[in-house]
Amino acid sequence: MYRFLLSPRWLGALALTLVAAAVMVWLGNWQLDRYRGRTEVNERIDAGQRMSPVPLTEAMSAPGGGAGKAGPAPAKDKVWTRITVTGRYDPTNTVLVRGRTVDSRVGFEVLTPLVLADGTALLVDRGWIPPAPGGATAQPPVPVAPTGDVTVVGRVHETESGAGTVDRRDGRLETRRIAVPRLAGELPYPVYGAYVLLDEQTPAADPAFKAVSVGHANNWQNFGYVVQWWLFAVMALFGYGWVARREARRAAGLDTERKPLDRAAEPTPSASA
Structure with a gap:
């Protein structure tokens, strides 16, 4: 059923899917590194506020x-x-x-x-x-x-x-x-x-000054990108498998979308039979 996957067209589609999935995984890992780096910065900011x-x-x-x-x-x-x-x-x-x-x-x-x-x-x-x-x-x-x-x-x-x-x-x-x-x-x-x-x-600072606030880095945004890119990689692989399975079922005559038409074409048994 799946011998068609060895054809040049399907091998090319598999290669493209694997490359795309690998790039998405790499992008997810890159965002994970950024998440860890920003988390470390936020932890240092918090520690600095508490320390003597x-x-x-x-x-x-x-x-x-x-x-x-x-x-x-x-x-x-x-x-x-x-x-x-x-x-x-x-x-x-x-x-x-x-x-x-x-x-x-x-x-x-x-x-x-x-x-x-x-x-x-x-x-x-x-x-x-x-x-x-x-x-x-x-x-x-x-x-x-x-x-x-x-x-x-x-x-x-x-x-x-x-x-x-x-x-x-x-x-x-x-x-x-x-x-x-x-x-x-x-x-x-x-x-x-x-x-x-x-x-x-x-001596005390002049009250005319306002303290410069320290903003935390938005590390959770990077974590969201991690999930997004890894999910895209899974979806790419799943999509290839789903299309391949549908093609195999169609080639074997098991396409569920055609079954109702096949049944309608069959003769109805006569009452005398």
Whole structure:
């Protein structure tokens, strides 16, 4: 019944089905890797919110280059670590990060270098402020940074992708992306290879700032894609088998759709018989 499967047409259809199913399985495995990676990130975010702060040097290596150089990026398992560090803010090199959204409003995040006792600096995201009247890109007045020693508690945030551009507008540095290596080139000291989202500060931070929320990655979307692609692979194989079975039954004269017609064509037995 199934000898026809050895014909070139059916062998070609089988090969195409197997390739399609293999690609779908591969896509499912790829989404599974993304699901696991995003799950790990979410777990680190949650752990960072709960943990007690550790010294900065336990999360990041100090920059070893000269002025304008960024240090090494933190290890992935150190991103979102809650750290504490003491230094002095350098408001003259504050960086305004435009086009940032908090509570559905577009404004600026304010990065101010915290200069440590050894002369290195750490970029601290002090929070979000709305733009000045006149539009989303109108530079706002920036709350004054505390003078003297400041103790910061915050979470390590890796540098953002994309080099971005850094402009100087109205005497202030301004950018769209927080690309630490690019920003370091504008600063007069070595800079740590990631920045810190401020959680707490002593002296207290200005209430004009709004905390920058940390969004969790949508890992369940990736898990849904895993199920989808693997289900498509099963459906492709099932579809090939179903079509092949129907063809075999038709060739053997067992096509159920023809049975009623065959019975109607048979003569009705006479009453005398």
